Amino acid sequence: MDSLFFLAFAAIAVACGINLVIQTHPITSALSLIGVMGSLAVLYLLLGAEFIAMVQLVVYAGAIMVLFVFVIMLLNAGAEKRVARPWKPYLVGAPLLVIFVGVASCILHDMLGDSDPVIFGSFTQGGAREIGRSLFTEYLLPFEVTSVLILIAILGAMVLARKEF
Amino acid sequence: MPPLPIPEHPPVAWYLILSAILFGLGVAGFLFRRNIITVFMSIELMLNAVNLSFIAFSYQLKQVSGHIFTFFVMVVAAAEAAVGLAIILTIYKNKSTLEVDEINSLNN
Numbered sequence: 001m002d003s004l005f006f007l008a009f010a011a012i013a014v015a016c017g018i019n020l021v022i023q024t025h026p027i028t029s030a031l032s033l034i035g036v037m038g039s040l041a042v043l044y045l046l047l048g049a050e051f052i053a054m055v056q057l058v059v060y061a062g063a064i065m066v067l068f069v070f071v072i073m074l075l076n077a078g079a080e081k082r083v084a085r086p087w088k089p090y091l092v093g094a095p096l097l098v099i100f101v102g103v104a105s106c107i108l109h110d111m112l113g114d115s116d117p118v119i120f121g122s123f124t125q126g127g128a129r130e131i132g133r134s135l136f137t138e139y140l141l142p143f144e145v146t147s148v149l150i151l152i153a154i155l156g157a158m159v160l161a162r163k164e165f
Numbered sequence: 166m167p168p169l170p171i172p173e174h175p176p177v178a179w180y181l182i183l184s185a186i187l188f189g190l191g192v193a194g195f196l197f198r199r200n201i202i203t204v205f206m207s208i209e210l211m212l213n214a215v216n217l218s219f220i221a222f223s224y225q226l227k228q229v230s231g232h233i234f235t236f237f238v239m240v241v242a243a244a245e246a247a248v249g250l251a252i253i254l255t256i257y258k259n260k261s262t263l264e265v266d267e268i269n270s271l272n273n
């Protein structure tokens with residue numbers, strides 16, 4: 001049963017990912033990316049990461065993708081123009097990419113052939129309580145540094161969005 | 166009913182293979198697409214693939230550290246999206262194009 005869930009949502013994720021890459025219109029790519037993120041949230045739930053699954057839905061599929069769609073609509077971005085690009089990079093790059101993914105999959109499968117089966121509900125450390133405790137004790141310094149990072153990002157975005165540029 | 170040829174519970178390696186496939190797709194989008202927004206979304210796809218790896222390893226090792234790392238990756242992705250989209254807006258205001266091939270003022 002878990003396997004069927006995994007295979008179904010992995011198939012959705014891969015299909016949406018392929019759609020993201022082959023579509024020429026950015027709004028279609030954005031919707032495909034939302035599909036990938038939603039199915040990844042389900043996979044996180046299967047792995048016992050409830051908090052991360054919710055954050056994935058709220059922050060990634062919600063906030064960040066709204067930002068993307070907002071910018072696409074604001075710039076009225078249309079489909080890519082068809083222009084002739086040099087085809088040699090494609091000829092080299094596409095097989096290399098397939099080989100990379102294939103070799104990585106083989107290595108992972110061989111090295112982790114005896115990895116634990118993922119049983120839904122057997123990992124109970126992924127709730128907000130455990131994450132919060134770890135975040136505010138063991139990882140307190142990175143957490144505080146993150147707030148500085150966010151502040152810098154806000155200032156950077158404001159400076160870039162001024163009218164003078 | 167005959168038993169399914171697949172195991173009842175997926176091993177952790179399957180999640181990692183899915184992560185590798187999604188990462189490869191992100192790299193393909195990054196290299197092959199010309200719209201700067203799509204290139205940016207491919208980067209987000211790669212970040213998501215790595216997040217899946219972190220969560221899978223966290224399950225395998227029975228530790229919560231991977232979740233924390235994923236949380237930080239999400240924070241960095243949010244900051245990156247804010248700044249990156251502001252840069253895209255500025256580029257579009259100055260150049261009136263979103264094609265990465267035409268943004269070549271640093272070329273030569």
